[in-house]
Amino acid sequence: MNAFEWVNATTVDEAIGQLGAASLLKAGGVDVLDRLKEGLDAPPRLVNIRTVKGLDRIEGDAATGLRIGPLVTLAALDVHPVVRKSFVALADAAGHAATPQIRNMATAGGNLLQRPRCWYFRSRDFHCLKKGGDTCFSQHGENQYHAIFGNEICAIVHPSALGTALVALGGSVELASSRGKRIVLAEQFFLPPAAALERENGLAEDELLTAIVVPPLGASARSAYTKVGEKESFDWPIAEVAAVVERSGANVSRASIVLGAAAPVPHRATAAEKLLAGKPLTRETARAAARAAIEGATPLSENRYKVTLFENVVRRTLLDAGGVR
Numbered sequence: 001m002n003a004f005e006w007v008n009a010t011t012v013d014e015a016i017g018q019l020g021a022a023s024l025l026k027a028g029g030v031d032v033l034d035r036l037k038e039g040l041d042a043p044p045r046l047v048n049i050r051t052v053k054g055l056d057r058i059e060g061d062a063a064t065g066l067r068i069g070p071l072v073t074l075a076a077l078d079v080h081p082v083v084r085k086s087f088v089a090l091a092d093a094a095g096h097a098a099t100p101q102i103r104n105m106a107t108a109g110g111n112l113l114q115r116p117r118c119w120y121f122r123s124r125d126f127h128c129l130k131k132g133g134d135t136c137f138s139q140h141g142e143n144q145y146h147a148i149f150g151n152e153i154c155a156i157v158h159p160s161a162l163g164t165a166l167v168a169l170g171g172s173v174e175l176a177s178s179r180g181k182r183i184v185l186a187e188q189f190f191l192p193p194a195a196a197l198e199r200e201n202g203l204a205e206d207e208l209l210t211a212i213v214v215p216p217l218g219a220s221a222r223s224a225y226t227k228v229g230e231k232e233s234f235d236w237p238i239a240e241v242a243a244v245v246e247r248s249g250a251n252v253s254r255a256s257i258v259l260g261a262a263a264p265v266p267h268r269a270t271a272a273e274k275l276l277a278g279k280p281l282t283r284e285t286a287r288a289a290a291r292a293a294i295e296g297a298t299p300l301s302e303n304r305y306k307v308t309l310f311e312n313v314v315r316r317t318l319l320d321a322g323g324v325r
């Protein structure tokens, strides 16, 4: 790990004033610390934003939607009464990530902006495409946890559980810099390798993520999230799905189905969403939608099992969101 200057920012403006090529911003530090130790980052300056006041609040309710401060921890999101009751996918995504200790440190903003866990990207020994090299080693290497969609250039999977839930819920991020503020839909914020090979999102070097915005769900809408990992105690998912099901009478009027750990960005299952619209949610339609969700998958040499796994996780999550027992 390199020697660096440490700065405690106490206001948003102070934090923004410290941003730039020479700085790395630290929230909970779970990912940042790993990256420093792995030699992935060696910044001259670390800007600690945990000392910024007022960024750790959850405001709003089911009727207005939520405004979540970037320093809200995963643990706080998991147990917040409004999030838990009305935005179940978000609460469960937060509550199933990592371990209780990590959830107490890890922030919502840091979770969305953490870097990928691909072992080639994380290892000093591999100068992969994402680090400016000319090879994606996972294409012909150890790829059992890698992407099954959108993997032709770089096969990372997006690491953020909150990202998966946020895209399903139609959420946005608020980004602030000395140039002002902008709101970006989560679905457009995360960028595939073809759009940005060396980063995973549209955050500019001089921007701070200042809020996560979740719109209200319709009165008949319910959401659910399922994570499958190799072990329950702590792990990144090998498959995760967030779904929102909205009904008009007996039929689904709108379904939002997003697969995490499936692609370099949270992956929307558009064909499955279309298939459900206008139909009742039953075991049969959920099964058909799950089949549609995996159409077009391009598994690599060692991750074909994820295709079947996702088919099952999509079906289970839809039944859960729809309250079909």
Ligand SMILES: Cc1cc2nc3c(=O)[nH]c(=O)nc-3n(C[C@H](O)[C@H](O)[C@H](O)COP(=O)(O)OP(=O)(O)OC[C@H]3O[C@@H](n4cnc5c(N)ncnc54)[C@H](O)[C@@H]3O)c2cc1C
Residues within 6 Å of the ligand: 024, 025, 026, 027, 028, 029, 030, 031, 032, 033, 049, 070, 096, 097, 098, 099, 102, 105, 106, 107, 108, 109, 110, 111, 112, 113, 114, 115, 159, 160, 161, 162, 203, 207, 208, 209, 210, 234, 235, 236, 237
């Ligand atoms: C054993 C283990 C298991 C895990 N399992 C899961 C899992 O199942 N699901 C999951 O989603 N994650 C999982 N994680 C990852 C963990 O949740 C993230 O590392 C954590 O959420 C990052 O949050 P942080 O506050 O510590 O971010 P930091 O490490 O402080 O920051 C992460 C990145 O975000 C940037 N950043 C942070 N906040 C802001 C901001 N407000 N504005 C601009 N940039 C910002 C930082 O500069 C940095 O690049 C796991 C981690 C471990 C160690």
